Amino acid sequence: MFRTALRNVLAHKARLLMTVLAVMLGVAFVSGTLVFTSTISDAYQASSQKGYDNVDVAISPRSQDSHSGAPGAVPRLDQKLLDKAAKVPGAASATGTVSGFTAIADKKGELIGDGFSTLGGNYFPGKDGQDARYPMRGGTAPKGPHEFALDAHTADKAGYKVGDTVRISVDGPVREQKLTGIFTTDDGTVAAGGSLALFDTPTAQKLFATPGGFSEIDVKAAAGTSQTALKSAIDKVLPKDGAEATTGKQLADEQAKGIAQSMDGMKNGLLAFAGIALFVGIFIIANTFTMLVAQRTKELALLRAVGASRRQVTRSVLLEAFVVGAVAAVAGLAAGIGIGAGLRALMSSTGATVPDGPLVIEPSTVLASLLVGIVVTVLAAWLPGRRAAKIPPVAAMNSVHATATTKSLVVRNTIGALFAGAGAAGVLVATGMDDGKVVMGGGAVLLLIGVFVLTPLLSRPLIALASPVLRAFGIAGSLARQNAVRNPRRTAATASALMVGLTLITGLTVIAGSVQKGIDKMATDSLKADYVVSMASHTPLSPDVAKKIAGLGEVTASSPLRNSPSRIGTDTAYLTGVNGKDFGKLTRLDFTKGSLGELRGDRAVVDDVTAKEKGWQPGSRIPVTYEDGKKGTLTVSGVYQGNQMINGIVLDNATLAPHQKQITDMQVMVKTAGGPTDATKDSLVKALGKNPAISIADKQDVSDGIAKMFNLMLNMLYGLLAMAVIVAVLGVINTLAMSVFERSQEIGMLRAIGLDRRGIKRMVRLESLVISLFGGVLGIGLGVFFGWAAGELIGGSLSTYELVLPWGRMGIFLAMAALVGVLAALWPARRAARLNMLAAIKAE
Structure with a gap:
């Protein structure tokens, strides 16, 4: 039977070619996805680990006390703590770091890099006057507020040389900085196509943190001192509630774990489409083997007549499927490796930040590809093989093909109708549920199966x-x-x-x-405003931008939108600050209770979802603890229908600003006398210094x-x-x-x-x-x-x-x-x- 099955495969090479191609495409998608995600994940992990080569222990503010959490006193990492860390036993050196978004304009005024990959930081010289992280290829380190250094990759791409004046932007306003140095770096973001600008530490602290403060302190261990021993020594000098120490290995492992988790979403999404392709391929495989078996009915009947059992006939068909699946799986694996390499090259060509690294083909990828190809093919061929074995030998040899009986058709149509009915009912019920995604997904699968079973009838x-x-x-x-x-x-x-x-x-x-x-x-x-001004990177905007816009002659109304963490009772909530005087001229909110009126003093408006959760009505008094820890009371003047543009608790900036430690805007809404015209937009662009980091968007x-x-x-x-x-x-x-x-x-x-x-x-x-x-x-x-x-x-x-x-x-x-x-x-x-x-x- 084994030799017979092999001969049948070789005898029907052309007929099985399409089946091989179908399985091969599905397997290629699976293996390509696994190769691509493994390669990208490995490259990012290797890149991130380079960033911790000079970090044995990192000191950072405790996460629950950070600025992004609840209001109250925010601890700082200052020079005093840095000096203590540098003097602990086993420490060779300590480096204070600050970083943030920094837009670099090329010579045409266009933004170099995009989003998170466009960064700035501080040059922190050691005892020898050099920062070991950033060796200078040319020029000198930046000194003073008007100087900076740029990574060699970005400088070469933009054509900048030492001594050039470069237009940059950190939080909105354009700054013209003198390029004093060009450095090389192993930073993974730069290797992936991003940019990195360095300022002296006081300038960087003013731009990205607070004067005298650091976002992190990195400590290098002396020779012979382990990371664990150094961490134990540093723990003794840390403030009790303000900061925590973490070893470089732990940070690298956590980052690698985070990268792997972030890649899981992409991998699962791509594998879902591979599954769809394989699911479609199952129809082809089943169809192919059904027809092959039908064409070989006499041959199979003769095998039964000379002594082959039903099980042997079924195995013969499954063996053919195994051979076809194995060939398709191997070909699909080879094609998938090419797809993985191609997807990576495609990402790089579209400007995505992809670090360099080797193509990674894990043993699990090879095993998964072979198993998928073989198992899918064998399972799809099982039913045709079973049907072939059930045909009576005499009937088959007389070419009396066993057609489907009325009973089998009734059973099939009944099962299909039940599946389709249950699926349609599940989908319809899910539409009336608050969170019916799971029910709808299950109903959709049942309905699809039901329609497939009923397709012959339809x-x-x-x-x-x-x-x-x-x-x-x-x-x-x-x-x-x-x-x-x-x-x-x-x-x-x-x-x-x-x-x-x-x-x-x-x-x-x-x-x-x-x-x-x-x-x-x-x-x-929801918007009456003609324009919305924001950072292209979606990072906070300097309040200077809102002031400059408000002072323009063609602007009739403007309002910055600010977010500030607060505490209401035991819950943390964000307050949205606006220009209360102009807010009504810039937005069109539907109020279900009360009205907007004029936002000033302790007056606030609340979205309907929050009001319902808290039981608030117009006139309700809300006790609030502001960002700086001070307490106050807000009075609800209206309840509006929230949306993705505007929601939450909205109050006047004049009330909110005194409690903010650092005032930044998320965006600025602008109403102009001439309306949204090209001339007006050009006027705004010029007024803001033709800043590549700022987006000025009208409704269109x-x-x-x-x-x-x-x-x-x-x-x-x-x-x-x-x-x-x-x-x-x-x-x-x-x-x-x-x-x-x-x-x-x-x-x-x-x-x-x-x-x-x-x-x-x-x-x-x-x-x-x-x-x-x-x-x-x-x-x-x-x-x-x-x-x-x-x-x-x-x-x-x-x-x-x-x-x-x-x-x-x-x-x-x-x-x-x-x-x-x-x-x-x-x-x-x-x-x-x-x-x-x-x-x-x-x-x-």
């Missing part, structure tokens, strides 16, 4: 709808319709592969378009930014789901090719009685087109339903959510399904037309 009436169109193609069209419904299970399996891919694509398109519309409407409805810019984000996300998802569609195309080709082989005698007879080659081609193409459109219609219909249902859940947290049916894109998806049918039929149609009619008629 194929006849839905394909019959195409009869009037097919009749226009004459006898070829009529034959195509009959061929499409001749074997409903085969048609269903072929169409279902395409259905799954289009269901996901359509559902995601509906959700993304509807959410985009809701956020766009929210931005338009906000809308375009949202659209760009969703389009980027959708395009990525389309690219990933294209894998499933490609697998579906292979399935259609495979089904048609084997169907042509199976119907060789019939095609020969058609040729003999007068149907020409063109008619044969047209018949096969129309059959493919009908099957593909059948799958497309089912997929788009299910996708719209799932998109609507998911939107009902999203609408609970996004009040402006509005269902948008992308008719244009759905038309494109249906056309794409038709194109799949046309392309998939090219080779099978050509093969059918070239059959020798006499040889085909004689074929058994």
Whole structure:
């Protein structure tokens, strides 16, 4: 039986090719994902560990007492503590560090780097006057508030040399700094394409922290002193409640763990799409082996007649599947390694920060790829093999194929209806729940399985709808319709592969378009302001920007938005400070109770969710502990419907500012006399010094930014789901090719009685087109339903959510399904037309 199975594989190489390709693509996606995430994770971990080469013990403020937590006195790491740390037994040196966002403009005024990768820090010279972390390639270390040093990679990229004047920005206003030095560094952010600017320590403290303060103190151990021993010595000089010490190894391990966890989300997302591709591939594999077994019915019956048991016949089919799966898995692993390398190169080419490092192929990746390819193929082939073994030998040798009984069809349709009904009910129930994601996900899976089981039943009436169109193609069209419904299970399996891919694509398109519309409407409805000014990196903005804007002649109203932590009772909450006088001119809030009035003194407005949780009404008095630890009382003047733009407790900046330790703005809303025109925007850009770090966005810019984000996300998802569609195309080709082989005698007879080659081609193409459109219609219909249902859940947290049916894109998806049918039929149609009619008629 083993030799028989191998001979069958070798005898049907062409027939199994499409199955191999389908499995190979799925395995390639799995292995490519694992190689890519392992490579990126390893590169980031290696990069982060370099940053701790000179750190044996790090001293930092306790996390629960940090500025980002509850209000109260915030401890500082100062020069006094640094001096103590440097003198403990076993310490070789101590370095105080501060860091933060620093935008560097190139010679054209454009921002170099992006977001977190655009950093600034302090140059901390040791006893020899040099900072060992940043050896100077040219020039000298920065001294004074108007000098800075730049990493060599950024300097070379921008064409800067020692002595140049460079425009930079830390928190808003443009600063012109003299470039005194260019240094080299092993910093992972710089290696990944970011930039690093260094200032002398007093300047950096003023820009990024507080005068005399450090964000961290790094201590280097003397020769022969372990990190643990040094930490124990440092613990003795630390203030009891203000700071904590951590070994460099522990920091590196924690960062490596954090990087691995952050990569898990990407890996799981990519593996989900790989799973979809493999799921679609299962239809192809099952279809292929079903047809192979049907074509070899006499052969299998003869094996049964000469003594082979049912179990041996099943094993023979499974062995074929094992060989096919093993070949596909090995090929998929090789392709996946190439995909992993390609994805990394693609990320680097798009400007993403990816550190250098070797391609990582872990043993688990190899094992997972081989197991996935083999197990999926064997499982998909098990049912056809089992069916083959159950056919009575005499009936099979007489070519009396065991057709599905009425009982089996009733059982199948009943199970499908139960699954579909339960799934649809679950999805509908979930739409009315506050958090129905799990229920909806389960219902969606059940509904999809139910529709798949019912697809043979649905194929006849839905394909019959195409009869009037097919009749226009004459006898070829009529034959195509009959061929499409001749074997409903085969048609269903072929169409279902395409259905799954289009269901996901359509559902995601509906959700993304509807959410985009809701956020766009929210931005338009809740803002009266013409412009929103913020940092391009979404970091805090200097209050000097708001002052400069308020002083411009064309500005009629403006308000900075500030966030400050506070304590209300035992809970921590954030207060939002605004310009109470102009706030009503810049926003359009819907008040359910009370009104905005004029925000001043202790008056505040609260979003409806917070008011409901706390039981607050207009007139309620709120005891609050401000950021500096001082207590006060706010009076609720109104309750408004919150949204993603504005929510929480809003009060006048004049009330909030005296309690803030460091005043920074998240954004500034601006209303101008001339409205949002190009001239007005240019005026604002010039007034702010043509600052590359500052974003000035009108409502259209906000809308375009949202659209760009969703389009980027959708395009990525389309690219990933294209894998499933490609697998579906292979399935259609495979089904048609084997169907042509199976119907060789019939095609020969058609040729003999007068149907020409063109008619044969047209018949096969129309059959493919009908099957593909059948799958497309089912997929788009299910996708719209799932998109609507998911939107009902999203609408609970996004009040402006509005269902948008992308008719244009759905038309494109249906056309794409038709194109799949046309392309998939090219080779099978050509093969059918070239059959020798006499040889085909004689074929058994």
